[in-house]
Amino acid sequence: MLHIVACIKQVPDTKIIKMNPKTNTMDRASAPAILNPYDAHAVEEAVRLKKRYGGTVSVLTMGPPPAVKAIKKCIEIGADEGYMISDRAFAGADTLATSYALTKAIEKISQIKPVDLIICGKMTIDGDTGQVGPGIARRLDMPPLTSVNKIKEINVEEGYAIVHRKLEDGYEVIQSTMPCLMSVEKEINEVPYSSMTNMLKAARYQPVIWAVADLEDVERTQLGLKGSPTIVSKVWAPTKPSGGEMLEGDAAVQTEKLLNLLLEKKELFAVKGGSAVEL
Amino acid sequence: MSFEEYSGIWVFIEVKDGEVVLVSLELLGAGKELADKRGTELAGVLIGENVTHLAASLFEYGADTVYVYDDTIFKNYRTESYMKALLECCQKYKPEVILYGATSTGKDLASAVATDLPTGLTADSTILDIEEDTGLLLASRPAFGGNIMATILCKKYRPQMATVRPKVMKALTPEPGRKGQLIEETASIKEEDIRTKVLEIVQFTTQKVRIDEADIVVAGGKGLGSEKGFQVVHDLAETLGGAVGASRDVVEAGWVEHHHQVGQTGLTVTPKIYFAIGISGAIQHIVGMQNSGLIIAINNDPEAPIFQSSHYGIVGDAFEIVPLLIQQFKQAFNQEVVDHV
Amino acid sequence: MSEKFDVIVVGAGPAGISCAYELAKAGVNVLLIERGEYPGSKNVMGGVLYRKMMEDVIPEFWKEAPLERPIVEQRFMMMDKESAVTVGYKGMEWGQEPYNNFTVLRAKFDQWFAGKAVEQGALLVNETVVLECIVENGKVVGVRTDRPDGDLYADVVVLADGVNSLLAKSLGFHKEFRPDEVALATMEIIKLDKKTIEDRFNLEENQGTTIELFGDATKGILGTGFLYTNKDTLSLGVGSLLSGLIKHKIKPYELLEYVKNHPMIRPYIAGGEPVEYLAHMIPEGGYKSMPKVAGNGVLVVGDAAQLVNAIHREGSNLAMKSGQFAAEAVLLAKERDDYSEATLNHYKTRLMSSFVGQDMKKYKDSTHHFDKFPQYFDKYIPMVNKAASQMFTVDGSSKWEKQKKIWRDVGTAGEKFKLARDAYRAWKVMK
């Protein structure tokens, strides 16, 4: 029986976040906290593997208390258990400190039930780094498999997994020993509309919450701000471009003007596959 | 940790299909500036199978030194083997800075190396600078979906590491015949220590122009209403011989595949001409195309933010403008060809 | 496997939440279903929350609820194109416990309120739409949701799904509302510095003002507008009967744009940044449009039952009260183990004998009256403005002469008679 841990994070919805034009800071209140969209796919993939091979899906998050909501969302998707590590001592963590804390939690989860597979999202939409997944893998000495867009096969008895790893212009098929860690792309699956059974389960669900003191062998100096080599020193709003020239007139005049602009660069058009030249 | 021991700016050289990928050359360009500012040397770390000969071109692109790990074990990129090589090289020569392209390979490798060293790693940087006297790397990057820029520092650890977005830095003009020092290294890793195998590599064999290499990109957004409406984008791209791009919403709606997506979570493109048709111009899209040579926006909403980021704008109905443009373009082009015959 | 609950409440607005709160508190197994991302995410209100009815549910709620400002001043502005006559009352007693009422932002408030119901033991499921009631043998026995395996059963289903309740309609409790039974309101939330708000509205720190707008706020179409102070935003909105909008061929957001640019309003909002735009319907048919509110296994509460006092912009309070009465009826039914209409009708009896029913009856003609006689809005308010202008302009003529002139301006004897008659009628429907 597979035991899969999916790492998930609650993030501000950066699609709709507003900037305060005066202070150049983000108005966090303007963006609702959501489950990191990539992580929804990570959980969904874990749930699909569970259906395929049997087993249990646990989700894990490090976050402040409201992040319980993100865990409940994962229960809606079909996860069985939720763990959360929450403590002031975790605050301000960069990816190195985040992967350390999460590793300690995974070690504790493994004592409850050995972990065969860890699945992370490709990246978060706030930190945008994609570094936490491989970081956890290294710390647990598991092979990291990043950019996974298909899980072809998992064989628990023989202890291997075969996945597709996305490349810029294709993919590679990789076989890895288990346990291992995968960071998955969005395209790996579609998250379906959750069933009422799962909705009710999530509404009733209370995750297991651990503070630093509940974890074992933790070096406090490796946590949070203290344990983070990187420092965010300056934050500013990207400069807004001022806009160019509007081509006025009716449609025919506008396109005429545009055409003249394009023809100035006509050397670009003599390309393969183009049907511009129709003689 | 004594910082004096650490010197030199390094670039991880990524090789694909027997060639150095573009971003590595761009990083040599960016690294050169940092190295000059620090008065130190620029080195490339070249890992692969049958790659030693590539060092010559790296010198021409600005590298003073190239460390080479050339072995069949490095035939395909695998985290464990490449990481081992780079870690050993790092421990032996102690660089001050290591830069990686923010590609799937570069990000994977850098994350693993940073954890093992350990050190800080700045993700997806777009601006690099260095303090002359302290050697502190100032790596700036978009975060929160491109809504903010942040400068990230790593004060207490060496080497300092950053992945850097492709197409943002500029490669130097190669200096033919420029030479440097080639240092051949061997890694202690053995095949049986590696827990992953690459079984197969599948390349998409589309003859279509790749969007991040195209001179012309015609991109469409949600404003085109439907997959059917998006056809005008394909039509214009075909007429001009360009590649098709798309905003995130379009990809999420399934009108085109993900590899057409331009922006923060898609590709960064820098074509000579970029068309944004029916794209509102959310910051997440803008960060992926703002360095294009000529940006032309067509949108029926005069208030659309895309006009702020474009060189030329047309307020109008895409379904009227684009077919008209295609028609006029074909006419004009045929005329010219005829004139020249 | 379909679960069965004691009670399913559809819609987490003030009506549904207070009902679920009371039931959960009494130990009833209650499920609250909300279609929005979270309670309040889609809900709209100008923002006056009445302390009394809220306190009936949660005593001393102001100590922890996310409220904007306690209101110490209420103004009424009768607007013409370039003038306004304003009356109002400000009292410092409203600035202290137990307060009179508060401005709230529903997205925050409803979420908090629903959290309190969950604390009491109610189960809350968001992002789920109830498509229809499941009816068996003439009894409502559950709901069908849009989720896979989404049928759920209950002894009683409480419909708190807001104005235009499709669920009550599908049970045949009411017909499609006529355009003169619902108002369409649009509003903006405008961000403005806290200190600026207090200066502009002449307020002590953290105190609030409401201004109700009549007349030219709605271009003379029957309806009202409002401008309320929140912590660091203003709520500005206008609403008018759908029939009026249709008749005058005007779009609701055009009305909002108009009032934003009105010289009596513009200075209040100058420099503010609109951060949210909202639109919502308000049931204004009053008593005569009320649907059937109790059936076999089903109750209808809040806006879904048309419980709004259009004249005094009260709705949330009536909604809460009705939710409480519904909970009472359910408990009675549980005790008797009888969920028939006959038992559940206890709700209707309680409702109609309370201030809710009394007010609904008292103001039953108000909206219809003003709708039938547009002269109140398009003629009398400008007239009052002109009169005030003449009275207050110092130009050397005596006040006596001024009054005579004002009266002359009203028009012919016939028109004077009409004015007197309309004034009497207005007094009768509103008193």
Ligand SMILES: Cc1cc2nc3c(=O)[nH]c(=O)nc-3n(C[C@H](O)[C@H](O)[C@H](O)COP(=O)(O)OP(=O)(O)OC[C@H]3O[C@@H](n4cnc5c(N)ncnc54)[C@H](O)[C@@H]3O)c2cc1C
């Ligand atoms: C602009 C920006 C750029 C960044 N760039 C990089 C980069 O290049 N490289 C890099 O390694 N990292 C970087 N990071 C940090 C990286 O994103 C973090 O690993 C992760 O995303 C958490 O970041 P945060 O700012 O939300 O953390 P914080 O909000 O500071 O919190 C850190 C963690 O602790 C949790 N936490 C906070 N408060 C509490 C509490 N009271 N109780 C329990 N848990 C709590 C948070 O949920 C979070 O998971 C960057 C962060 C920012 C803001």
Ligand SMILES: Cc1cc2nc3c(=O)[nH]c(=O)nc-3n(C[C@H](O)[C@H](O)[C@H](O)COP(=O)(O)OP(=O)(O)OC[C@H]3O[C@@H](n4cnc5c(N)ncnc54)[C@H](O)[C@@H]3O)c2cc1C
């Ligand atoms: C512009 C405006 C200003 C107002 N100002 C005031 C004021 O100042 N003071 C005041 O007291 N009242 C005011 N009101 C009236 C007040 O908002 C309403 O009377 C009150 O919200 C009614 O509460 P309710 O719970 O019945 O309905 P609602 O608050 O509308 O709640 C209904 C809930 O049901 C949910 N729902 C609907 N259908 C379904 C379904 N099929 N499945 C699941 N969930 C569903 C909705 O998402 C919603 O959360 C104002 C109204 C408007 C529009």
Ligand SMILES: Nc1ncnc2c1ncn2[C@@H]1O[C@H](COP(=O)(O)O)[C@@H](O)[C@H]1O
């Ligand atoms: N605080 C956290 N708790 C649990 N998982 C996390 C946390 N932060 C990051 N992750 C996981 O690591 C992935 C990459 O995160 P990031 O490096 O922040 O982009 C996320 O998609 C999650 O799967």
